[in-house]
Amino acid sequence: MTAHYKQVTIVGVGLLGGSLGLALKLAGLAERVRGVGHRQSSLDTARDCGAVDETYLNVSDALAGTDLVVLCTPAAMVPHLLDTIRDKCHPDALVTDVASTKAAICEHAEQTWPKPLRFVGSHPMAGSEKFGAENAYASLYEGSSVLVTPTTHSDANYVARTKTLWESVGANVVEMAPDLHDRLVANTSHVPHIVAACLAELAANSGGAKAVIGNGFRDMTRIAAGRSEIWRDICMTNPQAISTGLNELRKLLDEVRGMIDTGDAAALERFFTEAHKARDRAMRE
Amino acid sequence: MTAHYKQVTIVGVGLLGGSLGLALKLAGLAERVRGVGHRQSSLDTARDCGAVDETYLNVSDALAGTDLVVLCTPAAMVPHLLDTIRDKCHPDALVTDVASTKAAICEHAEQTWPKPLRFVGSHPMAGSEKFGAENAYASLYEGSSVLVTPTTHSDANYVARTKTLWESVGANVVEMAPDLHDRLVANTSHVPHIVAACLAELAANSGGAKAVIGNGFRDMTRIAAGRSEIWRDICMTNPQAISTGLNELRKLLDEVRGMIDTGDAAALERFFTEAHKARDRAMRE
Numbered sequence: 001m002t003a004h005y006k007q008v009t010i011v012g013v014g015l016l017g018g019s020l021g022l023a024l025k026l027a028g029l030a031e032r033v034r035g036v037g038h039r040q041s042s043l044d045t046a047r048d049c050g051a052v053d054e055t056y057l058n059v060s061d062a063l064a065g066t067d068l069v070v071l072c073t074p075a076a077m078v079p080h081l082l083d084t085i086r087d088k089c090h091p092d093a094l095v096t097d098v099a100s101t102k103a104a105i106c107e108h109a110e111q112t113w114p115k116p117l118r119f120v121g122s123h124p125m126a127g128s129e130k131f132g133a134e135n136a137y138a139s140l141y142e143g144s145s146v147l148v149t150p151t152t153h154s155d156a157n158y159v160a161r162t163k164t165l166w167e168s169v170g171a172n173v174v175e176m177a178p179d180l181h182d183r184l185v186a187n188t189s190h191v192p193h194i195v196a197a198c199l200a201e202l203a204a205n206s207g208g209a210k211a212v213i214g215n216g217f218r219d220m221t222r223i224a225a226g227r228s229e230i231w232r233d234i235c236m237t238n239p240q241a242i243s244t245g246l247n248e249l250r251k252l253l254d255e256v257r258g259m260i261d262t263g264d265a266a267a268l269e270r271f272f273t274e275a276h277k278a279r280d281r282a283m284r285e
Numbered sequence: 286m287t288a289h290y291k292q293v294t295i296v297g298v299g300l301l302g303g304s305l306g307l308a309l310k311l312a313g314l315a316e317r318v319r320g321v322g323h324r325q326s327s328l329d330t331a332r333d334c335g336a337v338d339e340t341y342l343n344v345s346d347a348l349a350g351t352d353l354v355v356l357c358t359p360a361a362m363v364p365h366l367l368d369t370i371r372d373k374c375h376p377d378a379l380v381t382d383v384a385s386t387k388a389a390i391c392e393h394a395e396q397t398w399p400k401p402l403r404f405v406g407s408h409p410m411a412g413s414e415k416f417g418a419e420n421a422y423a424s425l426y427e428g429s430s431v432l433v434t435p436t437t438h439s440d441a442n443y444v445a446r447t448k449t450l451w452e453s454v455g456a457n458v459v460e461m462a463p464d465l466h467d468r469l470v471a472n473t474s475h476v477p478h479i480v481a482a483c484l485a486e487l488a489a490n491s492g493g494a495k496a497v498i499g500n501g502f503r504d505m506t507r508i509a510a511g512r513s514e515i516w517r518d519i520c521m522t523n524p525q526a527i528s529t530g531l532n533e534l535r536k537l538l539d540e541v542r543g544m545i546d547t548g549d550a551a552a553l554e555r556f557f558t559e560a561h562k563a564r565d566r567a568m569r570e
Contacts (some may be wrong), residue, residue, distance in 0.1 A: 004401060009402075015458075017570050069319045073418065083348070089384075099294075099495075104347065109545035121564060122425040125499045145496060145497075145499075147496065147497060147558060149338065154526060156469075161518055174496040174497075176511065177329035177491075179498070180493070183491065184491055184493060184494055184496070184497040185497050187487050187488055187491045187494065187500050188488045188491065188497050189497070189501055189502065190496050190497075191484070191487065192501060192502055192505045193483050193501065194538065194541050195480055195484065195534075195538070195556060196505060196560075197479065197504075197541075197556065197560030197561075197563075198534055198537035198538055198541065198560070199476070199477050200475065200528065200560045200561075200563040200564035200567060201532070201536055201537055201559070201560055201563045202472050202537065203472055203564075203567035204534055204564070204566045204567040204570075205533070205563075205565070206468065206469055206472045206473065206567075207471075208346045208461075208469060208567055209469055209473050209567045209568075209570070210463070210567065210569060210570050211430060211432065211459040211469070211474050212410065212423070212432060212459075212466070212469040212470050212474070213472075213473050213567065213568055214410045214430075215476060216474055216477060216478065216507075217473045217474060217477055217567075218568070219504040219505065219507055220477045220480075220481060220504065220505050220508065221477075221564050222501075222504055223501040223504070223505065223556075224560050224563075224564045225561055225564060226557070227375075227557075228554050228555075228556075228558040228561065230496060231553070231557045232550055232553040232554040232557060235467070235541075235545050235553050236548060236550050237543070238551065239545045239546065239548065240452065242545055243542055243545050243546055245487065246538055246541070246542045246545075247542070248480075248487055248490070249483055249487055250481075250535065250538060250539075251539070252483035252486055252487065252529055253479070253480070253483055253534070253535060256479050256482075256483065256531070256534075257531045257532070258527050259520070260520050260524045260527055261524065261528055262529075263521060263522050263524065265517055268516070268517040268521065269513050269514060269517040270513075271482065271513075272482060272509075272511070272512075272513035272516045273304055273483045273513040274288065274486070275481075275482030275483070275509050276482075276483060276485075276509060276510055276511075276513065277489075278482075278485040278486045278488070278489035278490075278509075279485035279487045279488075279489070279506050279509045280477070282488035282489040282491075282494045282498065282506075283494075283495060283498055283503070284495060285489075285491065285494070285495050
């Protein structure tokens with residue numbers, strides 16, 4: 001099943017929003033794409049590269065006649081946007097977002113939008129250190145995973161339509177509750193990102209590290225090159241799960257440090273063997 | 286300047302030892318390479334792939350007529366090997382090793398070997414998760430960094446010869462004191478490895494992580510797939526620097542957790558901006 005939209009409104013035309021516009025237009029799934037942003041220069045870039053047909057500085061002006069709204073702004077702006085558009089979207093319009101944290105956003109929608117909810121949260125696991133519409137490309141979502149996070153109040157039809165949207169641009173959709181989503185991404189993405197940032201600090205504070213830096217360090221800290229405002233927002237919108245994950249990590253690190261301080265070779269070997277298996281298990285289950 | 290050896294004895298014919306044998310033989314820098322190991326099957330593999338010409342199960346039998354000895358065993362075995370070979374090597378023979386930790390090994394040599402020292406520690410920053418002579422290849426060291434760690438008692442001529450050895454197989458040599466070496470690799474390699482292992486555990490303990498695992502997690506935990514006995518030995522031979530590094534990391538993580546728990550958006554954004562700069566700085570300086 002593929003989607004078809006007369007008019008799509010994409011709010012935030014960066015890498016994710018721009019790539020979605022390109023993908024929908026190139027596949028002939030959207031007749032017209034409207035881009036909304038707060039800087040005309042970014043909107044012009046998105047239009048020039050073919051990601052959107054029309055540009056708007058005000059979201060309220062961009063909703064008339066739209067049957068799909070995708071909020072592609074940083075996570076912290078989504079609740080406010082949901083307030084702004086709630087009474088301005090067509091009642092049949094599907095509304096989704098692409099933020100990396102879902103519990104706060106979905107809870108806000110539950111508390112403020114009519115039920116059954118026609119807003120359904122999405123989190124495409126796509127993108128990289130690059131950002132901006134100038135880096136957008138139509139195949140960004142092909143083969144990627146998109147997490148769709150319905151709640152008990154979601155309209156089942158809209159959940160299905162959200163899944164169809166992402167499948168139409170080549171993604172593999174996995175459905176999970178917003179709370180579980182936030183806990184899992186905290187432990188597999190947010191905590192690792194914070195750790196990468198701390199490891200970069202540790203290395204820089206060591207002085208003369210360049211000579212000893214190998215591929216392991218480069219791989220582990222690559223994600224520390226992400227955009228600080230995005231990661232600030234992720235921490236601000238998923239604080240509890242991240243704090244819990246950091247605490248769990250601290251316990252694990254303290255255990256290893258205990259083995260090192262007491263010179264417990266057998267425990268260290270067991271720990272590294274288990275970690276190797278844990279990595280395989282995490283990527284399999 | 287290139288090296289030339291009549292006879293090289295490589296103790297431990299795994300990925301590093303086997304690749305060194307291949308590189309020296311293919312470049313015509315060694316007339317004969319002897320391989321020493323404790324399993325004949327590994328030695329046979331090394332001989333079959335051309336890394337060594339002769340195989341020995343006992344290091345003492347393999348030293349007569351040798352002008353270069355390279356100890357390619359795990360770090361924990363090097364001090365004992367230094368004891369074994371001390372009075373059996375030709376007085377002019379250059380002796381080096383490839384262990385990832387240097388302070389304990391170099392200190393042992395200083396305390397037990399005649400001065401000026403003709404043992405000079407080396408740490409090639411080469412290799413991967415793969416191991417064994419069956420994965421050896423002649424170009425492993427080409428373009429890699431090799432850290433050479435002389436002490437105040439090192440024979441300057443032997444330090445120069447050690448550098449020439451590695452440069453002859455294409456490596457870039459950086460000289461540094463063993464203590465500084467161990468502190469830098471603790472902070473840029475050993476601590477990151479332990480963290481990767483802990484992150485793999487954290488993800489596996491989360492349940493259902495597979496759906497949300499992206500490239501960031503894969504990159505960050507790749508090094509957790511290393512060999513547990515190697516990493517056990519690294520922890521056992523560099524405990525102080527690793528423990529100090531883990532403590533520094535813990536302080537940094539606690540700071541971030543504090544920012545998250547208090548919802549300090551400005552501090553979080555500063556932290557991520559600084560970490561991005563720190564990564565660039567660490568890789569540049």
